[in-house]
Amino acid sequence: MKYCYLILIFYAYVVSDIYCQTGFFTKPELTQFDSTSSSNDVHSFLQYIADRDPNAFLDTIFTTLEGRHGLCIRFFNTSQSIDNQRLVVYMQGNIHGGEVEGKEALLMLSRELSSGPLRYLTDRLNILLVPNFNPDGNDQFDENHRPSQEHCPHFVGKRRSGQDLDLNRDGVKMEGEETKGLFRNVITKFKPMVFVDMHTTNGTWHANHLTFAHTYHTAGSGITSNFTRDSMLPHIQKKMQTNHGIRTNFYGNFYLQEGWPLTNYYTYNHHPRYLVNQFDMRNAIAILSETFAHDKFYTRIRSAYHFAKEILVYCYQKHQTLLKLCEQSKKTTQNILSLTTNPIRGVQYKMIPREKPIRLKTYDYTPYLTKDSTIRYYRSPLQVWHDSIQIHDQFKATKTSIFPSYYIFSKKLTNIISILSDHGIEMDTLEKNTTINLDVFIIDSFSVSSYVFENHNFVTIDGQYRSKKMSCQKGDIIVRTDQELGFLAFYLLEPQSDDGLVKWNFFDAYFHDRGIEKKQIQYPIFKQLIHTDSK
Numbered sequence: 001m002k003y004c005y006l007i008l009i010f011y012a013y014v015v016s017d018i019y020c021q022t023g024f025f026t027k028p029e030l031t032q033f034d035s036t037s038s039s040n041d042v043h044s045f046l047q048y049i050a051d052r053d054p055n056a057f058l059d060t061i062f063t064t065l066e067g068r069h070g071l072c073i074r075f076f077n078t079s080q081s082i083d084n085q086r087l088v089v090y091m092q093g094n095i096h097g098g099e100v101e102g103k104e105a106l107l108m109l110s111r112e113l114s115s116g117p118l119r120y121l122t123d124r125l126n127i128l129l130v131p132n133f134n135p136d137g138n139d140q141f142d143e144n145h146r147p148s149q150e151h152c153p154h155f156v157g158k159r160r161s162g163q164d165l166d167l168n169r170d171g172v173k174m175e176g177e178e179t180k181g182l183f184r185n186v187i188t189k190f191k192p193m194v195f196v197d198m199h200t201t202n203g204t205w206h207a208n209h210l211t212f213a214h215t216y217h218t219a220g221s222g223i224t225s226n227f228t229r230d231s232m233l234p235h236i237q238k239k240m241q242t243n244h245g246i247r248t249n250f251y252g253n254f255y256l257q258e259g260w261p262l263t264n265y266y267t268y269n270h271h272p273r274y275l276v277n278q279f280d281m282r283n284a285i286a287i288l289s290e291t292f293a294h295d296k297f298y299t300r301i302r303s304a305y306h307f308a309k310e311i312l313v314y315c316y317q318k319h320q321t322l323l324k325l326c327e328q329s330k331k332t333t334q335n336i337l338s339l340t341t342n343p344i345r346g347v348q349y350k351m352i353p354r355e356k357p358i359r360l361k362t363y364d365y366t367p368y369l370t371k372d373s374t375i376r377y378y379r380s381p382l383q384v385w386h387d388s389i390q391i392h393d394q395f396k397a398t399k400t401s402i403f404p405s406y407y408i409f410s411k412k413l414t415n416i417i418s419i420l421s422d423h424g425i426e427m428d429t430l431e432k433n434t435t436i437n438l439d440v441f442i443i444d445s446f447s448v449s450s451y452v453f454e455n456h457n458f459v460t461i462d463g464q465y466r467s468k469k470m471s472c473q474k475g476d477i478i479v480r481t482d483q484e485l486g487f488l489a490f491y492l493l494e495p496q497s498d499d500g501l502v503k504w505n506f507f508d509a510y511f512h513d514r515g516i517e518k519k520q521i522q523y524p525i526f527k528q529l530i531h532t533d534s535k
Contacts, residue, residue, distance in 0.1 A: 024048060026107045028153070033298040036100040036153045037107065039068050039135040045107050046073050046131070053114040055122065061130070062181025065162040068135035070181055073110050076126040081190060083126075087319040090192035091308055092130040092182075095167050095199070095275075097137025097157030098145040101291045102198025105304035106131035112309075121312050124319045128186060133178060136162030148203035149293035168197070169454050171275045172492065173504045174422050182275075187282075188424035193326045194315055195286040197276050198304055201293045204253045207361040207383040209295055209303040210240070211251040213288040216270040216395055219345045219491045220280035221332035227325055228285050232318075236310045244306045249360060250391060251290055256377050260365045262386045265358070267393035270349050271499040272491065281488040283329035285322065287311065333486040337405055342531050345490060346397025348498040357388040401494050402465075404527035407479040408438065408472055413524060415506055417477060423492070426483045430476040437532065439465045441495045441523035446516045458503050459511075461495055461523070470526055495523045 026045065027037040037045070050058035055075060062070040080086055091109075093102025106129045112118040113127060121127065132138055138157040145156050161167050161176055170179040186192065201211065214228035233250070240246045252265040272278040279286035289307055291300040315322060336343055364380040408430070409416065420427060442463045449458040479489050492500050501507065507524070514521045 024111065026104050028104050028297065028301060033296075033301070034153060036156055037103060037132070037138075038141075039132055039139050042103065042107065042132045042135075042138075043069070043071060046071055046110065049073065049110055049114045056110075056114050059185065061185040062177050064136045064177055066136045068139070068162075070130065070133065070135060070178055072128050072130045072186065074126075074128050075113050075122045080126060085323070086124060086126045087194065087315055087322055088126045088128070088190050088192045089194040089196070089312060089315050090128045090130075090186055090190070091196040091198065091311075092133045093198040093304075094131065094138055094157075095133045095197060096159040097134045097140065097161075098159055099198075099200040100138070100153065100156055101200050101297075101300040101304045102289065102308075103131045103138070104301045105198065105308055108301075108305050109308050109312075118309065118312070121316045124316050125312065126190065127312065128190065128192070130182075130186075133182075134161050134167055146200075146293070149200065150296055152297040164455075166454060168199075168275060169273045171273045171278055172271075172499055172501070173273070173454075173456070173506075174419065180422065183422055183424065191284075193284045193322060194311070195276065195279050195284060196289060196308065196311060197286070198289045198291075198308070200291045200300060203293050205294065205363040205379060206249070206252070206254075206292070207247070207363055208249045209246045209292050209299065210248045210307055211290045211292075212237075212248060212307070213251040213267060213276065213290075213393065215279040215284075215286035216267075216277050216393070217280050218270050218272075218277075218349055218395055218397075219347070220487045221283070221329045222280065223329040223332065224283065224285045224325060225280040228287065232285065232314060233287070236307070236314055239310045239313075240306060243310070244302075246303050246306055247361065248303075248307070250358065250393060251288060252391060252393065254362070256365065260367060260377060261384075262360070262362060262389060264353075265360060265389050265391045266351065267391075269351065270395040272488075273499055278488065280329075281485070281491060283326050283333065283484060285326070330484050333484060334482050336403065336486065337482045337530055339530065342529055343403040344400045345403045345487070346399070347401050347491070347494045347496050347500070348397065348399035349395040350398050351392050352394050352396045353390040353392045354394055358391045360386050360389045360391075362386065399496055401490075401496065402439070402527075402529055403490055404439070404481060405530045406481060407489070407493050407525050407527050409477050409525045410473070411475045411477055413477070413510070416501065416525075419501065419506065420479065420489070420492070423485065423488065425479060425485045425489045425492075428478040428480065430472055430474055430478060432474050433472070435469060435471050436528070437467055438470045438526040438528055440468045440470065440526050441465050443495070443511075443516060443521050443523055446511065456505055459505055459508065461502060463495070463520075463523070465527075467532075493525050495525070 057074045059072045060069045140158040141155040217225035276286040364382045364384045365377040444463040
């Protein structure tokens with residue numbers, strides 16, 4: 001009996017050792033959640049799956065400045081990729097190299113999709129996972145990169161990429177090799193209908209294991225944004241609590257300067273430089289996931305894993321509903337030219353509270369007076385519920401512009417052609433020289449911010465549109481707005497957009513060459529209104 005027992009122990013040890021060697025366990029699992037995966041660890045783990053699963057394919061979607069590969073594991077084949085009855089779901093982790101929980105959760109999820117209990121999800125879903133979106137940042141391990149979170153893992157990567165970019169501020173300008181590869185080889189190629197970006201918070205002491213946000217509604221139809229906020233996320237929130245005991249809520253921050261108890265809760269801003277915020281204008285669903293920085297490492301991974309899993313389960317169960325929803329959003333864009341009046345869309349926005357408050361749990365705070373009678377707060381280990389909290393996660397237009405039938409501009413603006421193409425926006429060319437009345441924006445004022453943000457000084461222009469007879473040349477570029485990405489084209493090309501191409505310096509050379517500092521000039525993107533007899 002003793003001999004048999006020793007054999008069993010030896011067998012278990014050998015099997016365990018084989019699994020360790022093959023990479024079927026993640027680095028946290030192998031180190032009792034003391035360490036996180038390197039980029040080589042991620043590669044070995046995904047390669048192990050792809051080598052053994054004929055339904056899993058490992059693609060390199062970009063190569064970084066430092067020569068590392070951005071790996072995407074794809075759970076569908078070429079024939080399935082053109083099946084319009086399958087819902088395309090894309091998930092990524094580690095866009096900020098120190099926020100590693102999504103990376104580890106997506107590795108675990110890829111294992112379950114390949115050979116575990118979640119394999120059935122691939123029957124209806126085309127799933128793409130990029131666990132390690134910032135491999136250069138990931139491998140810059142240091143114990144001081146995440147000082148605001150619980151100590152473990154001791155060493156994590158840095159937030160910024162090898163090009164010194166915050167990749168989650170790169171969605172409009174696309175300067176990172178990672179961002180370019182994502183758009184070229186995933187977003188414009190497979191057109192995900194559900195996009196999930198996984199992060200970890202920077203320290204707000206709410207009392208949720210995970211917070212989430214939807215793609216914020218600005219110039220888009222609002223159909224996918226509102227559905228995600230009002231239906232999809234509340235459903236997943238309930239499943240997280242009932243199935244796993246994981247408390248979740250909408251993403252936000254609070255500020256003790258406003259006093260205590262808590263009354264307001266604020267999200268981040270609406271700009272499409274944040275990848276998630278592009279997707280209402282792309283007629284798709286997008287979700288931001290933020291694990292709680294003050295939970296233990298294994299708890300953060302568990303929360304991220306179950307949240308990603310519940311999203312996939314929801315997509316599987318509701319895939320026809322979501323397909324119809326995205327199609328409905330596309331038709332809103334494509335049918336806009338049939339309106340009897342010129343439609344108006346926002347180009348600048350401010351944050352406002354929702355009509356309905358939320359209930360939120362946080363850690364408690366106790367006020368005290370300093371010697372100079374300033375109010376300060378001690379954080380308590382106790383947690384409290386706050387009823388009727390104003391959540392500020394809606395956005396109202398503060399400046400609007402007329403949505404046109406099309407934009408037209410010179411083929412000499414090659415950088416504009418390039419960035420629109422990178423975004424997947426369709427363009428035509430003018431077939432012959434023509435003279436036509438167009439709306440032309442006359443720039444009255446031009447200012448450049450002294451603050452440097454992501455290696456840019458933001459540009460702001462002011463002025464007004466005027467109707468002018470313009471001579472257009474054969475080969476000039478036409479951007480029609482009744483295409484799928486018409487709302488995105490509008491937001492990028494409008495001269496006063498708060499996160500458009502003017503803002504990000506795409507027209508600086510044109511402006512300076514024409515002496516904008518000394519005189520009025522024309523903005524070089526002209527537009528044709530749907531109804532030219534009324535504005």
